[in-house]
Each structure stands twice: as C-alpha cells, then as structure tokens.
Amino acid sequence: MDILMNGVGLVLNFETLLVILLASLFGIFVGAVPGLTATMAVALLVPLTFYMDTIPAIAAIVTTSAMAIFAGDIPGTYLNIPGTPASAAYVGESHALAKKGRAREALGINLVCSVFGGIFGTLILIVVAQSLAEVALQFSAFEYFWLAVLGLSCSIFISVGSRIKAFLSLLFGILLSTVGLDMMSGAPRFTFGVPDLMAGINFIPVMIGMFALNELMSYYGSKSEKKTISVVDNDSVFHHVPGHMKRYWRNMVRGSSIGTLIGALPGAGADIAAWISYGVGKGRSKEKEKYGTGNIEGIMDASSANNSGISGAWVPALVFGIPGDSITAIVIGVLYMKGMNPGPTIFMDGSGLIYALFIVFILANLMMLPIGYIAIRLSKLFILTPSRILMPVILCFCVVGAFAINNSIVDVWLMLIVGLVAYILAVNDFPMAPAILGLVLGSVVENNFMSAMLRTGGDLTSFFSRPISAGLGIAVILLWCSPFLIKAYRYLQTKFQPSST
Amino acid sequence: MRDLFTGLAFVIAGIATIVTAQQFPTLPSLQYGPSLFPSIVGAGFCLGGALLAANALWNRRRVLAPQTSTEAAALREPSTGKSGLAMLLPPLAIVFYIFASGYLGAMITMAVIMFVLMILRKTVPWVALVASLIVALAIYFIFSHYLLIPLPQGVLLEGRLPWIF
Numbered sequence: 063m064d065i066l067m068n069g070v071g072l073v074l075n076f077e078t079l080l081v082i083l084l085a086s087l088f089g090i091f092v093g094a095v096p097g098l099t100a101t102m103a104v105a106l107l108v109p110l111t112f113y114m115d116t117i118p119a120i121a122a123i124v125t126t127s128a129m130a131i132f133a134g135d136i137p138g139t140y141l142n143i144p145g146t147p148a149s150a151a152y153v154g155e156s157h158a159l160a161k162k163g164r165a166r167e168a169l170g171i172n173l174v175c176s177v178f179g180g181i182f183g184t185l186i187l188i189v190v191a192q193s194l195a196e197v198a199l200q201f202s203a204f205e206y207f208w209l210a211v212l213g214l215s216c217s218i219f220i221s222v223g224s225r226i227k228a229f230l231s232l233l234f235g236i237l238l239s240t241v242g243l244d245m246m247s248g249a250p251r252f253t254f255g256v257p258d259l260m261a262g263i264n265f266i267p268v269m270i271g272m273f274a275l276n277e278l279m280s281y282y283g284s285k286s287e288k289k290t291i292s293v294v295d296n297d298s299v300f301h302h303v304p305g306h307m308k309r310y311w312r313n314m315v316r317g318s319s320i321g322t323l324i325g326a327l328p329g330a331g332a333d334i335a336a337w338i339s340y341g342v343g344k345g346r347s348k349e350k351e352k353y354g355t356g357n358i359e360g361i362m363d364a365s366s367a368n369n370s371g372i373s374g375a376w377v378p379a380l381v382f383g384i385p386g387d388s389i390t391a392i393v394i395g396v397l398y399m400k401g402m403n404p405g406p407t408i409f410m411d412g413s414g415l416i417y418a419l420f421i422v423f424i425l426a427n428l429m430m431l432p433i434g435y436i437a438i439r440l441s442k443l444f445i446l447t448p449s450r451i452l453m454p455v456i457l458c459f460c461v462v463g464a465f466a467i468n469n470s471i472v473d474v475w476l477m478l479i480v481g482l483v484a485y486i487l488a489v490n491d492f493p494m495a496p497a498i499l500g501l502v503l504g505s506v507v508e509n510n511f512m513s514a515m516l517r518t519g520g521d522l523t524s525f526f527s528r529p530i531s532a533g534l535g536i537a538v539i540l541l542w543c544s545p546f547l548i549k550a551y552r553y554l555q556t557k558f559q560p561s562s563t
Numbered sequence: 564m565r566d567l568f569t570g571l572a573f574v575i576a577g578i579a580t581i582v583t584a585q586q587f588p589t590l591p592s593l594q595y596g597p598s599l600f601p602s603i604v605g606a607g608f609c610l611g612g613a614l615l616a617a618n619a620l621w622n623r624r625r626v627l628a629p630q631t632s633t634e635a636a637a638l639r640e641p642s643t644g645k646s647g648l649a650m651l652l653p654p655l656a657i658v659f660y661i662f663a664s665g666y667l668g669a670m671i672t673m674a675v676i677m678f679v680l681m682i683l684r685k686t687v688p689w690v691a692l693v694a695s696l697i698v699a700l701a702i703y704f705i706f707s708h709y710l711l712i713p714l715p716q717g718v719l720l721e722g723r724l725p726w727i728f
Contacts, residue, residue: 230611246593246596279653283650450685454656457680458676461673515593
C-alpha cells in the first residue's frame with residue numbers, strides 16, 4: 063500500500079500534472095497537423111524530457127503519443143488525409159461520414175473509442191505485466207538473447223510490405239548499434255577516429271533524423287497543397303455516442319483486444335493494429351456492404367485498436383526491456399540514458415515507479431476526453447495551421463534537440479546523416495520501425511550472446527539447454543520457417559483439393 | 564528498377580562492412596570476437612541486397628515480357644525527381660547551421676534558416692520575418708536559459724547579448 067501511495071505521490075504533483083497538460087496539447091497539435099506523426103512528436107520531445115525527472119519524462123511521452131494517435135483522426139475526418147499513419151485504416155469511413163455532415167459524430171466516436179482502447183490496454187498492462195515480470199525474473203542471458211531475437215524477427219514478419227526490405231532496415235539499425243567500443247575486447251568499431259562515437263551511437267539524434275528530418279525532407283520534396291475544408295460540421299460531438307456504444311460494444315472490446323495483442327508484439331505498432339482490427343471487424347460484420355461508405359462500426363474497431371496498441375506496446379517494454387513499437391523503443395532509450403534498466407526489476411524495486419506509470423496511463427487517457435472534445439471543436443484551427451511556417455520551426459527544433467543531448471555538434475552531423483539515409487530508405491518503401499528496433503535491441507542481442515558464450519565456453523548448444531530458452535529458440539526458428547510452412551500448406555491444399563471434390 | 568540499385572548498394576555496403584570488421588582485433592581467450600556481429604550484419608546486407616536486386620530483375624522481366632512497351636512504361640515505378648531537389652533544403656539548412664552558427668550564433672542562424680525556408684514556400688515576407696525572429700528568440704531562450712544548453716552565441720554577438728541570454 064505504501065508503494066502505491068508513493069506512486070500516487072510521484073504523479074499527483076504540480077510538475078507532473080503540468081507536464082501532462084502541456085504534453086496533451088502538444089500531442090493533439092502534432093497529431094492533428096497532417097504530415098507530423100506520433101513518433102515524430104515523441105522524438106522531438108525527447109531532448110526536453112532529458113532534463114526532467116523520470117516520471118514527468120515518461121508521462122510526457124505517454125500523454126503525447128496517446129493524444130497524437132487520437133488527433134490523427136481529425137484531419138482524417140475533415141480532409142481524408144490521416145494525421146498519423148495509425149489513422150490510415152479507417153480514414154475512408156470517417157471522411158465519408160464527414161461528407162454526410164456527421165464529422166463531429168465520427169470524431170466523438172473516435173475519441174470515446176480511443177479513450178476506451180487506451181484504458182483497456184492499460185488494464186491489460188497492469189494485469190499481465192506484473193505476473194509476466196515474476197516469470198521474467200528467472201531469465202538469464204540465454205532467454206534474453208532469444209527474446210531480443212524474437213522481437214527483431216517479429217519486426218520483419220509483421221511489417222507491412224516487403225520482408226526483404228524490413229530485414230535490411232533491421233540490419234541497418236543493428237549495424238548502428240555496433241558502433242563504439244566493443245563490450246568484451248574494448249576495441250573501437252566503426253568510430254572512424256571520432257572520439258564522440260567511442261561511447262556508441264546516441265539514440266536521440268538517430269531518432270530525430272529518422273522520424274523528423276526524414277519527414278521534413280518528404281514535405282519539401284512534395285508539392286505544396288492548399289488545405290481547404292469542404293465539409294459542414296454542425297452536429298453534436300457526444301449526442302450519438304451512447305447509442306453507438308450500446309450497439310457496437312463488441313467491436314470496441316474486440317478492437318481493443320486485438321490492438322493490445324498486436325501492440326505487445328515487437329515491431330508492430332498502432333498502425334498495423336488498426337489495419338488488422340479493421341479487417342477483422344469487416345470480416346465479422348453483418349453489414350459488410352456498408353464498409354467504405356461511412357460506417358461507424360469500422361471506425362469503432364480500428365479506433366479502439368490503435369490506442370490500445372500504444373498501451374500494449376508497453377507490456378514487453380516494461381517487463382523484458384524489449385520495445386513493442388517505435389515509441390516504446392524511444393522510451394527505452396530514454397530510460398537507459400536516465401540510468402534505469404527496463405526489465406522485471408522495475409516491478410520489484412519498491413519505489414512505486416511502476417504504479418506511478420500506471421496512474422499516468424489512466425490519467426492521460428481520461429484527460430483525452432475533455433482535451434479531445436475541445437480539439438474537435440477547434441479542429442479547423444489545427445488543420446489549417448500553415449505547414450510552410452511550421453516546418454522550418456520543426457527543423458530548428460531538430461537541430462537544437464540533437465545538439466542538446468551531449469552539447470556536441472557531432473550529434474547534429476549524426477542526425478543529418480541518419481536522416482539522409484532514412485529518407486532514401488523511406489522513398490524506396492523500407493519500413494523504419496525495424497531499424498529503430500535494431501538499434502535498441504542490437505546491443506541486447508550481442509551483449510547477451512557474448513556473456514552467454516563466455517559462461518559456457520563458446521558452446522552454442524547451451525542456448526537450447528534451458529527449457530524456456532529452448533522454447534523461445536524454437537519459436538524463433540518456427541517464425542523464420544513460417545513463410546515456407548504456409549507455402550507448403552497452401553501447395554498441399556491446392557494439390558489435394560481436386561481429388562477430394 | 565530502383566530496387567535493383569538499392570539492392571546492389573546494400574551488397575556493396577555489406578562487403579565494405581565485412582572488410583572493415585575483419586580489421587577488428589581478436590582476443591585469443593574469446594571464441595567470438597568483436598567482428599562477429601558486424602560480419603553477420605554485412606553478410607545479411609549482401610544476402611538481402613542480392614535478393615532485392617534479383618526480385619527487381621525478375622519482376623521487370625515478368626512485366627516486360629507479355630506487354631507492349633507503352634503498357635510496360637506505364638507500369639514502371641514513378642520517378643521521384645518531379646519536385647526537383649527541394650527535399651535537400653532541410654539537410655542544406657542543417658549544414659549551414661553547423662558551419663555558420665559558430666560565427667553568427669545559434670539565434671541569428673536559426674532565424675535566417677527559418678526566414679529563407681518560409682520565403683521559399685511563398686510565405687508573406689513580413690509574416691516570415693516576424694515568425695522566424697520570434698521563434699528563433701524563443702528557442703534560444705528556452706534552450707540556453709531554461710535548459711542551460713550552451714548554444715553557440717557566435718563571434719558576431721559575443722558578449723553583446725543582454726544579460727537575460
């Protein structure tokens with residue numbers, strides 16, 4: 063009980079509450095401006111959180127990401143342009159509703175589903191994380207090695223698009239993680255004589271380059287477009303919500319469950335969660351023909367899923383230190399920089415930190431209701447913010463933010479180079495999430511592999527000698543064989559079908 | 564077609580990574596030295612890059628074979644060079660900051676960058692001027708005064724800034 067009270071005390075103070083409020087406004091703004099993603103919001107926020115205590119820092123990130131994911135629906139509804147990729151799955155439905163004069167109704171449902179999904183995901187996090195952490199306490203280098211490999215593998219196999227590209231993107235991240243002094247021998251690797259690189263590549267400039275500079279380059283590379291809103295929005299925000307909730311509560315629960323599960327898988331974030339639950343919702347709906355014409359049902363599944371995915375991603379991040387998406391990858395980077403080791407011990411240290419974190423999640427999601435309501439009423443203000451003024455400002459924040467971590471101009475160069483590489487990869491349809499996971503988990507894989515080998519004298523079979531380790535190892539092997547297994551299954555199915563009919 | 568070149572670039576990067584990794588020292592007491600992981604990554608680059616390039620070639624052949632040349636041209640990937648080199652503006656601005664901030668100071672450099680970028684996107688000049696000056700001042704104040712980041716004051720303004728900065 064004392065620990066819980068400690069946790070409450072950590073959150074309910076002026077500084078943290080102010081940070082949550084400011085982060086909410088920032089998150090809503092970034093999410094609602096098309097072209098700025100939730101991950102970009104978090105990457106830009108990190109240099110500031112670096113100077114905060116742990117709880118306000120995490121609170122800022124949690125609140126910003128949750129708000130940005132909801133706010134992504136606002137330009138989606140009004141302009142048919144998703145504010146963040148996580149809204150892309152159901153942007154057609156919301157915009158179709160807006161064209162019928164039901165913009166606020168659609169956004170009201172989006173808001174309530176986002177809050178529901180976020181809290182649902184948090185409750186799962188609270189229930190599951192604690193018991194998983196007890197199991198994780200028994201893990202050693204062998205299990206952590208396999209877990210990290212499993213996480214990295216998931217990021218390839220669950221990504222949208224080409225798996226080869228996801229694989230190469232992942233390797234790019236792992237290569238970045240090997241820069242610096244080697245843990246075992248102390249030999250410098252890929253430092254090119256730059257002393258600043260001896261300690262390894264700093265997460266933050268890389269993330270700013272990957273998620274902010276890359277987006278800025280895409281903006282300047284594209285033709286400027288004039289944003290005009292052609293829909294009328296005189297309807298009520300919450301008037302229809304109770305009716306829809308009563309009718310479609312199953313969709314909310316199903317979307318939230320799928321979202322949490324997919325969010326918890328490493329490499330798959332809110333956007334994939336939304337796509338999958340939209341697809342599942344459509345497949346199980348009794349009114350399939352209404353999909354695509356402005357169907358509330360489709361919105362409810364996917365809008366619950368993307369916010370629950372954000373919470374779900376924290377399960378592996380907190381329990382194992384394995385990030386569930388790019389945002390938690392950034393959080394893990396921040397925790398490392400603050401000298402904290404994300405992992406099961408975070409649940410046992412008695413400081414109440416974990417309870418504080420849970421309270422922050424609930425609070426951030428509850429605050430989404432009033433702030434989201436105001437944001438819906440002020441939608442046009444956000445959407446019509448001129449990008450031509452905003453983008454140069456963001457560029458300056460990128461430069462100063464990258465510099466601020468170590469007060470070093472080398473980090474600005476690093477951001478620039480990574481941003482250029484990320485841009486080239488992004489225009490060629492390479493996903494970015496595997497790269498960031500590779501950067502965070504690359505050293506986890508290598509360090510655990512090396513320490514396991516040191517312990518067993520280089521015996522590779524030791525990775526299969528402990529039951530959990532062997533189980534995880536087999537899971538990894540099955541995952542890598544899955545494309546071949548699926549192909550073989552389909553081949554056999556088509557081969558035997560004619561004879562059976 | 565772009566995938567072919569990207570794939571080949573990855574193969575070259577992979578070979579370069581493996582060659583560099585071979586120069587890392589090894590310790591006789593360790594079975595697996597510091598070159599192991601970079602070499603695996605390099606090998607992965609080669610393998611993935613080769614697969615990507617081979618896939619691109621395979622798809623190209625499949626697209627070109629049964630169709631007329633006009634259809635095939637329509638199926639070719641869209642070019643990215645439409646908007647010219649405008650996407651290089653942000654990196655150029657950063658390079659300008661890196662070299663100019665030592666002399667001009669972070670505040671003036673940021674204001675110049677923002678003003679130029681806003682004007683290039685057809686912002687009304689006085690709006691661009693006011694916005695870039697206010698934002699540059701705000702960023703400089705927040706980072707140097709509140710977060711105590713030693714942003715370069717610049718040789719030009721050294722010691723001439725009011726005490727508040």
